[in-house]
Amino acid sequence: MSVLPRSVEQVIEEFSRLPGVGPKSASRMAYHYLRSPNGDATKLANALKDMDESVKNCKSCFNVTDKEECDLCSSPLRKKDKLCIVEEPLDVVAFENSAVYDGLYFVLGGVISPAEGVGEDELRFKELEGRVKELLKDKDIVEIIVATNPSLEGEATASYIIDLFKNLLKEGKIKITRLAMGLPTGADLEYADRLTLKKALEGRRDI
Amino acid sequence: MSVLPRSVEQVIEEFSRLPGVGPKSASRMAYHYLRSPNGDATKLANALKDMDESVKNCKSCFNVTDKEECDLCSSPLRKKDKLCIVEEPLDVVAFENSAVYDGLYFVLGGVISPAEGVGEDELRFKELEGRVKELLKDKDIVEIIVATNPSLEGEATASYIIDLFKNLLKEGKIKITRLAMGLPTGADLEYADRLTLKKALEGRRDI
Numbered sequence: 001m002s003v004l005p006r007s008v009e010q011v012i013e014e015f016s017r018l019p020g021v022g023p024k025s026a027s028r029m030a031y032h033y034l035r036s037p038n039g040d041a042t043k044l045a046n047a048l049k050d051m052d053e054s055v056k057n058c059k060s061c062f063n064v065t066d067k068e069e070c071d072l073c074s075s076p077l078r079k080k081d082k083l084c085i086v087e088e089p090l091d092v093v094a095f096e097n098s099a100v101y102d103g104l105y106f107v108l109g110g111v112i113s114p115a116e117g118v119g120e121d122e123l124r125f126k127e128l129e130g131r132v133k134e135l136l137k138d139k140d141i142v143e144i145i146v147a148t149n150p151s152l153e154g155e156a157t158a159s160y161i162i163d164l165f166k167n168l169l170k171e172g173k174i175k176i177t178r179l180a181m182g183l184p185t186g187a188d189l190e191y192a193d194r195l196t197l198k199k200a201l202e203g204r205r206d207i
Numbered sequence: 208m209s210v211l212p213r214s215v216e217q218v219i220e221e222f223s224r225l226p227g228v229g230p231k232s233a234s235r236m237a238y239h240y241l242r243s244p245n246g247d248a249t250k251l252a253n254a255l256k257d258m259d260e261s262v263k264n265c266k267s268c269f270n271v272t273d274k275e276e277c278d279l280c281s282s283p284l285r286k287k288d289k290l291c292i293v294e295e296p297l298d299v300v301a302f303e304n305s306a307v308y309d310g311l312y313f314v315l316g317g318v319i320s321p322a323e324g325v326g327e328d329e330l331r332f333k334e335l336e337g338r339v340k341e342l343l344k345d346k347d348i349v350e351i352i353v354a355t356n357p358s359l360e361g362e363a364t365a366s367y368i369i370d371l372f373k374n375l376l377k378e379g380k381i382k383i384t385r386l387a388m389g390l391p392t393g394a395d396l397e398y399a400d401r402l403t404l405k406k407a408l409e410g411r412r413d414i
Contacts, residue, residue, distance in 0.1 A: 003303040004296075005273040007258040014251040018236050024398075029225050031297055033255065034262060034271055041259040044221040048240065048252040051214040055241060064241055066212040089211075090238055096210040191231075 008034065011041075060131060062107040062124055064089050072096075072105060079103045080135060084145040085128065085161060087111055087154070090190045091147065098194045100201050103145070106131055111153040112160060123157075125164060132165070136173055143175045145204060150183045162207055177204040215241065218248075267338060269314040269331055271296050279303075279312060286310045288346040290339065292368060293354045294318055294361070297397045302354075305401045307408050310352070313338055318360040319367060330364075332371060339372070343380055350382045352411060357390045369414055384411040 004012075008030055015026035033041040057063070058070035065071070072078060072092070082103025086092055087110055095101050108123050135142045146161055148154035158178055168174045180203025183192055192200070211219075215237055222233035240248040264270070265277035272278070279285060279299070289310025293299055294317055302308050315330050342349045353368055355361035365385055375381045387410025390399060399407070 003270075003279070003300050005258075005262050005271060007254065007261050007273060008271060010254040011251070011258050014254050017239075017247075019239055020232065020235070025227065027297060027300075028227070030258070031295070032224075032226055033258065034296070039259070040224075041255040044218070045252040045255040045259070047214065047217040047221050048248040048255075051212075051218050051237070051240065052246070052248040052252070054214050055212050063210075064212060064215060066214060072210070088238070089241070090234060093210050093234075 057107075060134075061092075061105045062109065062127065063092050063105060077102070081139040081141065082143045082145060083132065083135060084147050086147045086189070087149060087157075088190070094190045094192065094197065095147075098197045100194070100198045103143075104135075108148070108157070111148055111151075111157040113153045120160065125160070128161075129164065132168070132174065136168075141173060141175060143177060145201075146176065146178045146207075147189065149189045150179075150185050150187065158207075176207050178207055180204050264314075267341075268312045269316065269334065270299050270312060284309070287342060288348065289350045289352060290342060291352040291354050292335065293396070294356060294364075295397070298354065301397045301399065301404065305404045307401070307405045310350075311342075315355070315364070318355055318358075318364040320360045327367065332367070335368075336371065339375070339381065343375075348380060348382060350384060352408075353383060353385045353414075354396065356396045357386075357392050357394065365414075383414050385414055387411050 011030040011033070012023065012026045015021055015029045016023050021029070054066045055064050056066070058065045058067070058073055060069050060073040063070050063072065079102050083106055084095065084101060084103055085106045085108055086095070087108055089107055092105050092107065095105070106128055108128070110118055110123055112118060112120060112123065132142060132144065144161070144165065146158045148157045162176055165174055165176060169176060179200040183189065183196060183200050218237040218240070219230065219233045222228055222236045223230050228236070240251075261273045262271050263273070265272045265274070265280055267276050267280040270277050270279065286309050290313055291302065291308060291310055292313045292315055293302070294315055296314055299312050299314065302312070313335055315335070317325055317330055319325060319327060319330065339349060339351065351368070351372065353365045355364045369383055372381055372383060376383060386407040390396065390403060390407050
């Protein structure tokens, strides 16, 4: 005999799948909704459904958006000769909240990580090449800022990107820079504070 | 200009309301669903809606259930002359998982806590009196096991319950016991291990 109704167990099970949430926290979360006034769980439910249905990837930068092209890519205020390559959408949020960058972004979707079974094909390198070529139609030279995390995988991915663009680099059509190591090695980019991000961006160096 | 689509921000906002979840964890949780295969967010959404619609309080013990009367209260196997008063539904889960109790439960809905603005009227004392009278129709004597947490508020609530039943107690119709202090003071009942719970139940004493 199960003590909890099936629907509550289902919610606990779904919450347990979240990163960093164990069965105990998941129970607490489910019970939070059982205790709170009717409709709170439905509010989260509606928000989730809404997100699942409306959110897609921007056709240019692959950040999450509810439009065909995101607000950042379609903004006339953003410099079209700078492309900042980040791992995840939250990295874009970190940059934007710091207000230290006025160019475009490209969301790679992760880093090359043999340990986690993520190879080159899982990431958006083809789309990245396409995007750079597109930007070069309007600009003589485009700067690619490699802003993957300063971790082992992030560095490996940065090397892969440099290799990817070595011909364009030779032709002098692009410039590749890497965020300055103001960021402590092993840290996670999205947790960096405003000043650290600013310094890392200002101190970026040619590779 | 907002970096994130409105629907994603909505999900982050809703997750932030959860106990122990800050804005950063809430973002991580929302992004987990953006990254995972389509439909995972909808799965949680459906589970939540289902819970919100189907779960109510058992008419007898006020535990959460999807029936009129929960499986525990309607089971012929449970002893009808023992009523264990707990604060929250998760406390019932703790007892049931330990399989050390074969009586009935009553979920009070919290404890008296002037600091948090929870007075007697917020808790189910009237319903508790009704439940005890109902049980006394079939039984000559009913044992009430006070299983509120061994905290200041839990003890105060226990005293209130004893006061509530002082007449029935004088008439010899009920027996009131309190979980033995095998539980360390200040701890939270639902985190107790099987043995501690077993000892506390076995060592319960007359008040």
